[in-house]
Structures are given as structure tokens and as C-alpha cells.
Amino acid sequence: xxxxxxxxxxxxxxxxVYEALTxxxxxxxxWTNDTQGDGDVVEGVVKFRFDAGGFDMVVLDLVPGKRxxxxxxxxxxEWIGTQISWDLERDGDYTEVLFKHVGWQEPVDFMHHCSTKxxxxxxxxxxxxxxxxxxxxxxxxxxxxxx
Amino acid sequence: xxxxxxxxxxxxxxxxVYEALTxxxxxxxxWTNDTQGDGDVVEGVVKFRFDAGGFDMVVLDLVPGKRxxxxxxxxxxEWIGTQISWDLERDGDYTEVLFKHVGWQEPVDFMHHCSTKxxxxxxxxxxxxxxxxxxxxxxxxxxxxxx
Numbered sequence: 001x002x003x004x005x006x007x008x009x010x011x012x013x014x015x016x017v018y019e020a021l022t023x024x025x026x027x028x029x030x031w032t033n034d035t036q037g038d039g040d041v042v043e044g045v046v047k048f049r050f051d052a053g054g055f056d057m058v059v060l061d062l063v064p065g066k067r068x069x070x071x072x073x074x075x076x077x078e079w080i081g082t083q084i085s086w087d088l089e090r091d092g093d094y095t096e097v098l099f100k101h102v103g104w105q106e107p108v109d110f111m112h113h114c115s116t117k118x119x120x121x122x123x124x125x126x127x128x129x130x131x132x133x134x135x136x137x138x139x140x141x142x143x144x145x146x147x
Numbered sequence: 148x149x150x151x152x153x154x155x156x157x158x159x160x161x162x163x164v165y166e167a168l169t170x171x172x173x174x175x176x177x178w179t180n181d182t183q184g185d186g187d188v189v190e191g192v193v194k195f196r197f198d199a200g201g202f203d204m205v206v207l208d209l210v211p212g213k214r215x216x217x218x219x220x221x222x223x224x225e226w227i228g229t230q231i232s233w234d235l236e237r238d239g240d241y242t243e244v245l246f247k248h249v250g251w252q253e254p255v256d257f258m259h260h261c262s263t264k265x266x267x268x269x270x271x272x273x274x275x276x277x278x279x280x281x282x283x284x285x286x287x288x289x290x291x292x293x294x
Contacts, residue, residue: 003149006266007259009291094292098259112154112245119153119266123290143270144156145241 004101004115008122009094012129014065017095020129021068021086030125030134045073050137052147055079078110097122116143151248151262155269156241159276161212164242167276168215168233177272177281192220197284199294202226225257244269263290 020026028035038044044059055075068086072079082103089096120141128134167173175182185191191206202222215233219226229250236243267288275281
């Protein structure tokens with residue numbers, strides 16, 4: 001079993017990053033404009049939609065300014081049941097964001113694609129919090145023929 | 148043991164991507180300007196240098212237009228002995244690049260950082276081949292306090 005792991009540093013307070021990971025407007029500002037639901041309460045469901053489909057996440061854990069944990073409950077077969085965690089830690093002027101997307105059954109080509117695309121969206125999150133403007137779908141950076 | 152996996156699609160022929168992964172000028176155009184050595188022969192050694200240090204790779208396998216395999220022989224302790232493979236496959240107008248960096252002993256924070264940074268450099272590779280201009284070190288996109 002393999003995991004997708006990433007790390008970015010955002011020049012902002014942990015609370016600002018946490019807001020971008022839990023508020024509907026925050027999530028819509030870096031991942032996809034078409035975001036609905038409740039990311040700011042445990043057991044809340046958030047629906048993220050893209051041109052090619054989408055994901056429904058249930059919020060499993062929230063520690064303000066420190067941690068967000070989602071489980072995928074609907075979406076592509078390879079994603080269902082996987083978990084996505086965000087751990088935030090202040091490091092000087094930065095908030096270091098440790099990202100994990102775990103529970104993949106096989107390291108299929110789609111997983112390779114998602115790994116790279118997550119990095120692109122993490123850079124969008126960083127830009128949103130630092131500058132007020134991210135690059136969420138449908139304005140996201142395209143990486144391959146799958147989008 | 149966990150691996151770093153990525154995928155990008157480059158709108159170009161496999162031969163053009165292969166050139167960017169094997170010719171000194173190609174490698175210097177997307178990863179780091181300070182690239183020395185022989186990436187175009189099996190058993191060749193390539194020395195990649197950055198502000199904060201660098202990596203020496205030995206070329207283990209080359210299949211023109213299809214595959215490149217490196218092993219890290221010098222650099223940060225976590226990298227030594229790890230292998231980096233590039234598999235190229237034509238898909239319509241694209242060359243799909245499957246990237247793997249395998250052999251990490253532990254999923255340390257540095258591995259999270261390297262995963263995201265590889266994605267950034269893969270986008271630089273894509274830009275170089277598609278437009279003639281990548282973003283190699285020291286002009287690379289910065290992702291966190293580690294660079």
C-alpha cells in the first residue's frame with residue numbers, strides 16, 4: 001500500500017490555513033469553485049465537483065489551527081474509503097502543511113496523476129492564503145491529458 | 148516503505164522528453180542550471196547542484212524514447228541508494244511521463260517536501276519541452292521554508 005505525501009509552507013498563521021481547509025469559501029478558493037457542504041463541523045459532508053466528476057468527503061476530525069481529517073465517501077472507485085489528512089505546524093513565518101492521502105489499494109497510473117495534481121492544488125492553497133487568489137478548478141493548472 | 152509517484156503529460160514526442168532527461172542541456176533546463184556529467188550513457192554519472200547541496204546519480208538504464216533509470220550515489224542521507232525512474236508512453240498528442248522515486252526508508256517530513264518539489268520540477272520539465280523555457284534552480288518555484 002502506498003500513500004501520497006506532500007508538504008508546503010504557507011507564509012501565514014496556522015489559523016488562516018485552517019480557515020482555507022474548513023470554510024466553504026476557503027475550499028472554493030483553492031480546490032474547486034463548485035464546493036458545497038459543511039467542512040467546519042465533525043461529521044459534516046463536503047461535496048467537491050469538477051468538470052470530470054467529484055468527491056464527497058465526510059469530516060472525521062478537526063483541531064482548530066492544527067489538523068483536518070477527511071474520509072472519501074463518494075467519487076472514483078479508487079478514492080472511496082481513502083483518507084486525507086492535513087497537519088499544520090508553525091515554523092517561524094511559515095505554517096508548514098503536512099498532507100497525506102492514504103488508503104490507496106494499488107499504485108495505479110491514476111494515483112500517480114492524483115499525486116502530481118495534489119501538489120498543484122497545494123500550491124494553489126498556498127497562493128490563496130498568501131495572496132488572496134488561488135487557482136481552483138476550473139482555473140486550475142492542467143498537468144496531463146486527464147486534466 | 149513508501150514511494151514518490153507522479154505523472155505529467157507533455158505535448159511533444161517521447162524523443163523530446165527523453166532528450167530533456169538525458170542531455171546535459173536538457174537536464175539543466177528544467178532541474179538545475181548547475182548540471183554536469185553524462186546522462187546519456189549507461190553507467191554515466193550526473194552531478195546536480197543546488198544552493199543547498201546536490202545529488203550525484205548514476206545512470207542504470209536507458210531505452211531511447213521510453214525509459215530512464217537513475218540511482219542516487221551521493222547526496223542527502225535519505226536519498227542515497229534510492230532509485231528514480233522515468234517511463235514514457237505516447238498517448239495521442241501527449242507523452243505521458245510516469246515518475247517513481249523509490250527506496251525511501253521512512254516517510255519523513257523531508258520525503259513529503261521532496262514529493263511536492265518533484266511535482267514542481269515535473270511541471271518545469273513539461274514547460275521546457277512544450278515552450279523551450281523551464282524553471283530550473285535557481286529560478287525554481289519555492290514551496291516552503293526548506294526551499
